[in-house]
Amino acid sequence: MAATLLSPDACAALSHQLPLWAIVDGKLTRQWTFANFSEAWGFMSRVALLAEAMNHHPNWSNVYATVTIQLHTHDLRGLSSLDRALAEAIDRITPA
Amino acid sequence: MAATLLSPDACAALSHQLPLWAIVDGKLTRQWTFANFSEAWGFMSRVALLAEAMNHHPNWSNVYATVTIQLHTHDLRGLSSLDRALAEAIDRITPA
Amino acid sequence: MAATLLSPDACAALSHQLPLWAIVDGKLTRQWTFANFSEAWGFMSRVALLAEAMNHHPNWSNVYATVTIQLHTHDLRGLSSLDRALAEAIDRITPA
Amino acid sequence: MAATLLSPDACAALSHQLPLWAIVDGKLTRQWTFANFSEAWGFMSRVALLAEAMNHHPNWSNVYATVTIQLHTHDLRGLSSLDRALAEAIDRITPA
Numbered sequence: 001m002a003a004t005l006l007s008p009d010a011c012a013a014l015s016h017q018l019p020l021w022a023i024v025d026g027k028l029t030r031q032w033t034f035a036n037f038s039e040a041w042g043f044m045s046r047v048a049l050l051a052e053a054m055n056h057h058p059n060w061s062n063v064y065a066t067v068t069i070q071l072h073t074h075d076l077r078g079l080s081s082l083d084r085a086l087a088e089a090i091d092r093i094t095p096a
Numbered sequence: 097m098a099a100t101l102l103s104p105d106a107c108a109a110l111s112h113q114l115p116l117w118a119i120v121d122g123k124l125t126r127q128w129t130f131a132n133f134s135e136a137w138g139f140m141s142r143v144a145l146l147a148e149a150m151n152h153h154p155n156w157s158n159v160y161a162t163v164t165i166q167l168h169t170h171d172l173r174g175l176s177s178l179d180r181a182l183a184e185a186i187d188r189i190t191p192a
Numbered sequence: 193m194a195a196t197l198l199s200p201d202a203c204a205a206l207s208h209q210l211p212l213w214a215i216v217d218g219k220l221t222r223q224w225t226f227a228n229f230s231e232a233w234g235f236m237s238r239v240a241l242l243a244e245a246m247n248h249h250p251n252w253s254n255v256y257a258t259v260t261i262q263l264h265t266h267d268l269r270g271l272s273s274l275d276r277a278l279a280e281a282i283d284r285i286t287p288a
Numbered sequence: 289m290a291a292t293l294l295s296p297d298a299c300a301a302l303s304h305q306l307p308l309w310a311i312v313d314g315k316l317t318r319q320w321t322f323a324n325f326s327e328a329w330g331f332m333s334r335v336a337l338l339a340e341a342m343n344h345h346p347n348w349s350n351v352y353a354t355v356t357i358q359l360h361t362h363d364l365r366g367l368s369s370l371d372r373a374l375a376e377a378i379d380r381i382t383p384a
Binding site: 037038041045048051052057058059060061062063064 | 325326329333336339340345346347348349350351352
């Protein structure tokens, strides 16, 4: 899937399509707090599979039970269709 | 935690303590089928943390969404307190 | 990448293309023994990324430092181009 | 292993004991750049095992092939014996 830069309208629509994400410093951002490191790591292990399969990798960090994921498309200097698709895929594997 | 071999009575009690496990070929055995590889892998990634932290490692296999775990204590040639403890810990991280 | 069944000639060529693998019970098979569970797990974590990205998953098992991978293509009831491609990719990430 | 706060002398000795780490903002810090995400992830998967086994978890981040690890001991508001031990363990699993 080739990444295409999102138009300003498409960016504005993200807040409805991805209500749990915010745009921070130009990056699509979401944070999770799990019960402990093990739960956080199980989630990260699934995000890693998604990222590699899409060949689109997050800027992400973890400390104990907290995971923060930031998405943007470096080559296009902005938010792209790949960021939106990866965020949607990550939402689908987020434990209820 | 030092492993101690389970007595015949303690082995017999396992079917009550660990109702989702069976003793197959002398090994404490359970199988899971998840929705897909990603879910199976997220679970395995958490089991790996448990196993390394307890320094007690399963004999386990995976094919796509199915994970099979067999526990026994090689050094003691049987089922030990460590197998029981690891099985209980694995049950606690099994998704509902 | 669509999987295509390997012809008998293509199967015969595997022993040259993949000298560290053997065909056992119709499955492309290789076993590794690492220094410890941590090394084995680091390798498995990379194989998981490959498998998910190719949407082709191994039949694999692990006990402590030993990893055994078996590849075949269930839907085609034999060895396919995907098995060969995944085996090649796994060889490339095998630590020297 | 109970964490004990490192004395000023012990902190000063870290630059000799852990020459690849620096103290940045009071945290023991090291960064790695691997060949690709897969290599970075294989390394992270091993660090996760160490962290959980020591029950001491890093503040870490990843973007594609780059991994940054920061260690400090939140409960003691400084660098502790656990940070030093975890850094040493991470150095031992760093690929040559």
